[in-house]
Amino acid sequence: MEKFTKVTGVATPLMRQNVDTDLIIRIERLVDNVGREGLGPFAFEQIRFKPDGSENPDCIFNQEPYRDAPMILSRENFGCGSSREGAVWALKGMGIKAVIAPYFGDIFNNNCFQNGILPVPLPIEEVELLADEMTASPGNARITVDLENCIVISPTGRTIPFKVEAHRQHAMLNGLDDIAQTLSRQDAIVGWQKADQSARPWVWL
């Protein structure tokens, strides 16, 4: 798990529902051998670019001050659909550190924590207010997401608490390695497996 503590910056209001992982990264980019570090330029390509490959000026990601924003604001069910972790790698490649939305696709949510991107669940009313504060400002609005204190600080200075499971908060703040942690319990795993081999031998091909 990669470390995350705090981020301050611009948040792009991509205020739509059900932003699915197909929209975040097209599947063929994961077949092409560009590697996980090379996916940033292809993030949201269906809306960022026109069919001829040129930038779509109507897309908010191509407008100032959002071009290099480290955060996204979105509506319900962000990251739904396909389990492709490439969606998270693509977000990371475009510099995203946190996504703020009412709730997230379950698999996407897990994938974020594995890659140091923080999914921040806030009620839709709060997300809308943050989006309004971003768009109302002349470009100098900044949002802070603070994982240690589990708060979002709005451009006007409002403090909004959010919830994250203590287990995940701890792992992300410390950048713990999941596999190493699990393997430290190898005795318990082997014990469970031995008992199961007598209880359900048909499972053990």
Added chain:
Amino acid sequence: MAKTLFDKIWDSHVITDLGNGFVLMHIDRLLLHDMSGGKALKEAIEKGYAPSQPRLIYGTPDHTMSTKPGRNEKTFPPGEPLILSMRETTAQYGIKLFDLGQDGQGIVHVMGPEQGLTLPGTTLVCGDSHTSTHGGLGALAYGIGASELVHVIATQTMVQRKPKRFRASFEGPLLPGVTAKDMILHLIGEVGTAAGTGYAVEYAGSAVRSLPVEARLTLCNLTIEMGARTGMVAPDDISYEFLNGRDYAPKGAMWDRAVAHWRTLPSDPDAEFDREHVIDMRNVAPQITWGTSPEHVIAVDRAIPDPSTGPEDKRASWAAALQYQGLEPGKPIEGTSVDWVFIGSCTNSRISDLRAAAVIAKGRHKADHVTAWVVPGSERIKRQAEDEGLDRVFLDAGFEWREPGCSMCLASNGERVPPGKRSVSTSNRNFVGRQGPGARTHLASPAMAAAAAIKGAIADVRKF
């Protein structure tokens, strides 16, 4: 204390309680496919983790090869390195691979049940969100991401948080033309694409109990489209009859012992669920999606919804969906001209699906302007369909009969619906660009898809 099917499987797989609601749980089956399988094995090996239990890991290529008749891994060149890498890494650790052209190869969620690798009461994961499919046999099956995949390879366990319990009950007989696909689409239409987020779903009720296993797999397949990672149907005699004699299912005395265990799995009568939803099947007609989310679904004899009369919080997304789909609100959806028809995918490519489509195609011919594909779910299904003469039925009707794979469900092998073209598809996602950039997808059952190919337009299967 009374337990649900889900609780029983979950609780019996907990190795250690990690606190704060998280547990370390054992994974009985890991299925790999070519999009992520070879890469994940390589990554695990590079990090110094050899597969911990290779005998519990099985793989097959399905995503990145052509389904053109006579194909091999070179037919779609971008996929070749992924397939070769899977071959190399599985061979290195003695992991069973059902390779191209071999009996057993197929879409990973078709292969597992077909081989008897998917068993009731087991935990099964795969790097694919439609892994919930395996719940149709009473397995606790999860789709996972690439990092979690490496974790399972290295440890044969997963760190998980226990979800809440959701029971969706379908009661009453299925009306003519209605299938498991219509049941699950209708449910998603009623509860929405996020109703299952944070839940494990159990499908129950008289309509589910009478479904054959293949239909139960279809039902569970779309669970992720209502937001839940896992959905399941309690095992019963129908499940045991399906599994008995399959290649990797237990045999002889071991079979009897397994069945005795499986009979203890169904939810206790007084088990409690955190959320319940009941659907009266007398109100469910054949379904078709109109928009760009699986919740954008209506009965085929209804009009395309009008965003201005829809729920306030959905008006914008409905309007955007109609614009993308090139549809006018208020018009009947039946009769909308169709360019492509795709019968296949982990949702609807099993032998019963192909038979249902063949009933409609038999003795008829597709409309001239339609391209219609039938992509069987596995090598074995393909051979069985050919033995039954279904390939002839489709070919005579002007459909293409292809090799097994995921194909045009997600277009990762270059097989795409062209931009702006309209497709009726038996797959699981009608997302923007899912079947190719600019492609317009309508999800439906295999018989509905075949009917659309014949009519050249969205058609009501009950009129055939």
